[in-house]
Amino acid sequence: MTSFRSDPYLWLHLAGLAAVPLWLFVAWLGIAAGYPIAPTLLEIILLVSVGIVPILVMQWKRPFSPFGLLLFSLQPSQLSLAQRKMLQRLQSNRTHFLTGLGVIPMIWIIGQLYTLAPLAQGATPIPNHVVGLGVAAIALLAANLFWQVPLSVVGVLLTRPSQFDATEPYPVAAISAAFTSPGFPVQKILPVASSAQIAAPPTPGSTAPEPEASETDAIAIPTPDDPPDPSETPLASVETAVEASAFVEPAAAVAEPAEDESTTDEMTE
Structure with a gap:
């Protein structure tokens, strides 16, 4: 079973990486607001504790379920066998390693934002540094979410087909307690064509069935080109x-x- 790599939910969350620069830009404006009220190292530790650690703990303990979109999430009973296997792969050591490794570039980026903060000090609309730190913490929390969830998806996509086939699907009854699924649970989000709706193409040797003869077809209507029947008067x-x-x-x-x-x-x- 190799079709798990074509699941649209996985690729939608990978596309969420495009939102990371936007949230980092908002965090930069927050850090640049006003004048620092504490040493830079202390503020970085504060932002890491609020904006990075919660997402990391969530991905380790109760990973974010990728089978949702905006304010909606698929009900556990509506997940396919392959999707339940993907949830099992989200709990693997490879995924934990990737999410833990992803913290390092985020911490480095926060340090770079402090270095470049003077460039945005005159352009930021945030009034003071205290409010700016709050805005920066929320923005880093969102940026880290859009960074960590695609990393976990990459861990699933890197699974070998044979290893994925051997993976046990996650029990339906335990999904709600083991994974974070924000939004309203619904039965369907993305339209998926069923196999019954897809007509199989005809084979080269097959012919189309002939229509059944009706009563009107049984009456022969002579044409001018037909020769006369000698038995008829x-x-x-x-x-x-x-x-x-x-x-x-x-x-x-x-x-x-x-x-x-x-x-x-x-x-x-």
């Missing part, structure tokens, strides 16, 4: 016979009065 001969009978009957009717006149003559004599 021609229409012209029928008309001749009718005309002949019409001439014979009056003759017989005239002959009868002639016989009556001869009998009357004999009686008079």
Whole structure:
């Protein structure tokens, strides 16, 4: 079973990586607001504790389920066998290693944002540094979410087909407690064509079935090109016979009065 790599939910979450630069830009504006109220190292530790650690713990303990979109998530009973195997792979050591490794570049980026903060100090709309730290923490939390979830998806996509086939599907009853699924549970989000709706192409040797003959088809309608049937009486001969009978009957009717006149003559004599 290698079709798990074509699951649209996985690729949608991979596309979520495009949102990471936007959230980092918002965090940069927050860090650049006002003047620092604490040493830079202390603020970095604060932002890492609020914006990075919660997502890392979630991915280790209760991973984010990729089978959802915006405010909706698929019900556990609606997940296919392959999708339940993907959930099992999200709990693997490879996924934990990737998510843990992904923390390192995020911490480095926070340090770079502090280095570049003076460039945005005059352009940030945030009034002071305290509010800016709150905005930066929330933005880093969102950026880390859009960073860690695709990393876990990459861990699933890197699974060998034979290893994926041997994976046990996650129990349906335990999915809600083991995975984070924000949003309203629904039965369907993305339209998926079923196999019954896809018509199989005809084989080269097959022919289309002939339609059944109806009662009207059983009546043969002669055409001008059809030769006359010798067993049938021609229409012209029928008309001749009718005309002949019409001439014979009056003759017989005239002959009868002639016989009556001869009998009357004999009686008079």
